[in-house]
Amino acid sequence: MEQQDTERPAWAPPEVDIDxxxxxxxxxxxxGGAHNFPADRELARKVAAGNPDLPATxxxxxxxxxxxxxxxxxxxxRQFLDIGSGIPAEGNVHDVALAAHPDCKVVYVDIDPVAVAHGRALLADEPRAAVFQGDLYKSREILDAPETRRLLDFGQPVALILAAVLHFVPDSDDPLAxxxxxxxGLAPGSALVISHAGAEEVPRAAPEAAEQYRGxxxxxxxxxxRELAALFGDFELLQPGVVRAPLWHPDPTDTPDPSLPMLAGAALKPAR
Structure with a gap:
C-alpha cells in the first residue's frame, strides 16, 4: 500500500478528504494527471487490474x-459548456481553448463535490473559466446558474460537451430528450461534442470494461x-462522423488504437 501524503497541496481545499x-x-x-492521492491510486490500480485497457480508453x-x-x-x-467535466486540471478544455483564443470562456459542471472543490481551487485565478456543482438531469439549474450566465452568451454559438457522461443515462431516461x-436554446452554429462507451456492435454480455468501471x-x-449518432438529433455531424475516439481527427504524430471501446463525434447546429 502506498504511504499517505503528509502535505496537502494548495489545489486540495481543507474540506476535502484526501484519504x-x-x-x-x-x-x-x-x-495521467497529477491531482490524486495514494488512496485514489490504490483504487485506480485495483479497478484497472482486471481490465488494463480501461486507463488507455x-x-x-x-x-x-x-x-x-x-x-x-x-x-x-469561443464558448464551452462542459457537463460532467471531472477535475478541470491542466490540459483540459480551458487550457486548449485559451491557448487557441484568449477571449474564450469555459464553464465546467460536475455532480461530484470533490471534483468541484478541487476545480474551484485550480481556477481561482482564471476569470475566463468557472466550475460549479450541477446535475445533468437538472438542465434549467445548470443553464441558469450564475456562473453560466456570467460567462456564456447564449445568443452566440456555444459548444456543449458531454464527454463520457451519457453512458450513465439509461434509455428509460430518454437521453435524446x-x-x-x-x-x-443554443444559437445556430453551436456545437455538440459527445464521447460514449461503446463499439460499432455492442456484445450481448456487458463488456469487462463496463463491469470493472461499474464497480x-x-x-x-x-x-x-447508430445509437450514438441518434443522440446528436438534428445537429449535423462533422467528418468523420461517429467513430472510435482515437480515430476522430488524430494528430499527425498519433498512432491511434482503433480497438479502444470509446465512440466519439462532434456536430454543429444548422441555421433554421
Missing part, C-alpha cells in the same frame, strides 16, 4: 476532447454507432 478515494481523482490518475477520451476543442475553436466557437433540453462508479450503458 478517501474520489472517483474524480481516480479518473485523473488514469489519464479514458486517456483516448481526454485526447479526443482536446482535439475537438481545437477543431471547434478553429471554426470560430435530455440532450435536447440543452441544445434547443467504481455506476452502471455503464454501451451504445453502438
Amino acid at each position: 478517501t478515494p474520489s472517483i474524480a481523482r481516480v479518473y485523473d490518475f488514469w489519464i 479514458l486517456r483516448a477520451n481526454r485526447a479526443f476532447l482536446r482535439r475537438a476543442v481545437r477543431e471547434l475553436s478553429a471554426l470560430g466557437i 435530455l440532450v435536447g433540453q440543452y441544445t434547443e 467504481a462508479v455506476s452502471r455503464v450503458i454501451w451504445r453502438d454507432n
Whole structure:
C-alpha cells in the first residue's frame, strides 16, 4: 500500500478528504494527471487490474476532447459548456481553448463535490473559466446558474460537451430528450461534442470494461454507432462522423488504437 501524503497541496481545499478515494481523482490518475492521492491510486490500480485497457480508453477520451476543442475553436466557437467535466486540471478544455483564443470562456459542471472543490481551487485565478456543482438531469439549474450566465452568451454559438457522461443515462431516461433540453436554446452554429462507451456492435454480455468501471462508479450503458449518432438529433455531424475516439481527427504524430471501446463525434447546429 502506498504511504499517505503528509502535505496537502494548495489545489486540495481543507474540506476535502484526501484519504478517501474520489472517483474524480481516480479518473485523473488514469489519464495521467497529477491531482490524486495514494488512496485514489490504490483504487485506480485495483479497478484497472482486471481490465488494463480501461486507463488507455479514458486517456483516448481526454485526447479526443482536446482535439475537438481545437477543431471547434478553429471554426470560430469561443464558448464551452462542459457537463460532467471531472477535475478541470491542466490540459483540459480551458487550457486548449485559451491557448487557441484568449477571449474564450469555459464553464465546467460536475455532480461530484470533490471534483468541484478541487476545480474551484485550480481556477481561482482564471476569470475566463468557472466550475460549479450541477446535475445533468437538472438542465434549467445548470443553464441558469450564475456562473453560466456570467460567462456564456447564449445568443452566440456555444459548444456543449458531454464527454463520457451519457453512458450513465439509461434509455428509460430518454437521453435524446435530455440532450435536447440543452441544445434547443443554443444559437445556430453551436456545437455538440459527445464521447460514449461503446463499439460499432455492442456484445450481448456487458463488456469487462463496463463491469470493472461499474464497480467504481455506476452502471455503464454501451451504445453502438447508430445509437450514438441518434443522440446528436438534428445537429449535423462533422467528418468523420461517429467513430472510435482515437480515430476522430488524430494528430499527425498519433498512432491511434482503433480497438479502444470509446465512440466519439462532434456536430454543429444548422441555421433554421
